[in-house]
Amino acid sequence: MSCGPLVFLAAFFAFAASWFGLVLAPQFQVGRLQQETNVVNTTELYPSARPGLARQGLEVYRAAGCAACHTEQVGQTGTVCDVVLTDAGTNHAALIETLIRSGLGRSNPGQYLSELPKPVRQGLNKEEADFLATALKSAGAKADVRIVPVGPDIARGWGKRRTVAEDYLYDDPVMLGSLRVGPDLANVGVRLPDPNWHLRHLYAPRLEVKDSPMPPYRYLFTMRRIGWQPSPDALQLPGEFAPPPGFEIVPKPEARALVAYLSSLRTDAVLFEAPMTAPSAPAAATATNTPAK
DSSP, X not given: OOXXXXXXHHHHHHHHHHHIIIIIHHHHHHTTOOOBOOBTTSOOOBSOOOOHHHHHHHHHHHHTTGGGTOOOOOOOOEEEEEEEEEEOOSOHHHHHHHHHHTTOSSSOGGGGGSSOSEEEEEEEOHHHHXXXXXXXXXXXXXXEEEEEEESHHHHTTSOSSOOOGGXXXXXSSOOOOSOOSSOOOTTHHHHOOOHHHHHHHHHOHHHHSTTOOOOOOGXXXXXXXXXXXXXXXXXXXXXXXXXXXXXXXEEOHHHXXXXXXXXXXXXXXXXXXXXXXXXXXXXXXXXXXXXOO
């Protein structure tokens, strides 16, 4: 008896299951994502489309092969809670007694009475943090429980939280990358906001990062003779990286577009699907009702 039909059906169902799992299911999960008002405690829409110059920079990033050495996906292994004392209240004796019972303040309890806010315990689970915060509040103090994402990428300073599918809503193609010869860039716009730093880094990577393995992208720049006066766009390059006397290095439009794209990379919005406690606004900004920059 021929087994051909059974082999065909088995192969068909195997391919169908693979297609469903790898194509159809992701399409249902993330393919229909739309911009939503889901930033915690605000009415801000997230994410925003990248400006036109940054969109052009995405194409330069792809053409230059940057995704071969850099990722744009910050990982996270979990979350912990920090208990932060924000107000010592007026019953300092009760507060100090509570701190001592909690294993804190035995050597120098007065340190928790000034220069607030101040963390009293870090790296707790939610139940431990809530218990300590409740005890401090019972002593007349004020305390916050702050959610802190943790993981190797976050410890390196590459991001404040894990990246999620919504962060890439307006990117086509999405440059996730798979190798990390260099650092992750998902939040580099927050980490390194100075455009001139990026321009110098593109022209001479080791000028900004010692022993960097990154090749220089000098084809994105032009060396030209200085006219009546130096160009305000000319790079300020020291020593061995400086051009010959009478010449200057200026970025081409492609370099400025690439830097605009890098500057637009930021994954610091507080989302419900990637919880963390947002840093408090500076007092001056709060007093004037203007957002901190």
